[in-house]
Amino acid sequence: MSTSPVLAAPQPALLKHASTTTAHDRDVSLVERYQQGDAAAFTEIVRSYHAQVFERAHEVLRNVQDAEKITRITFLHAQRDLARREGTLPLASWLFATARTFARAHYWKMARMAAAQSRRHGWPKKSA
Numbered sequence: 001m002s003t004s005p006v007l008a009a010p011q012p013a014l015l016k017h018a019s020t021t022t023a024h025d026r027d028v029s030l031v032e033r034y035q036q037g038d039a040a041a042f043t044e045i046v047r048s049y050h051a052q053v054f055e056r057a058h059e060v061l062r063n064v065q066d067a068e069k070i071t072r073i074t075f076l077h078a079q080r081d082l083a084r085r086e087g088t089l090p091l092a093s094w095l096f097a098t099a100r101t102f103a104r105a106h107y108w109k110m111a112r113m114a115a116a117q118s119r120r121h122g123w124p125k126k127s128a
Contacts, residue, residue: 045091057070
């Protein structure tokens with residue numbers, strides 16, 4: 001008895017789509033539960049995405065402390081905005097985009113502060 005190649009092993013692309021759909025459905029359920037007042041749902045969102053949000057912030061900032069700060073800010077922002085979120089963007093994409101936006105803003109703020117400090121101290125020294 002031989003098995004059909006189609007039935008022999010699931011295709012990786014199909015598995016990826018199935019897991020993405022499952023994750024999306026889980027996220028939709030968590031957001032709905034949070035919007036109905038279930039604080040444990042938000043805790044689950046943080047557990048699910050904390051490491052990935054941190055990675056996105058760290059990619060931009062290359063500094064652990066700053067990335068941790070941006071991760072906290074991202075989830076504080078999410079806690080406030082998820083209560084009224086109706087967007088179609090998947091939760092993970094929304095969280096990652098939010099983290100990158102905050103990380104870039106922080107990066108440029110730090111760059112401006114460093115430039116201002118350099119100017120205050122006369123760096124670089126002008127040659128005569």
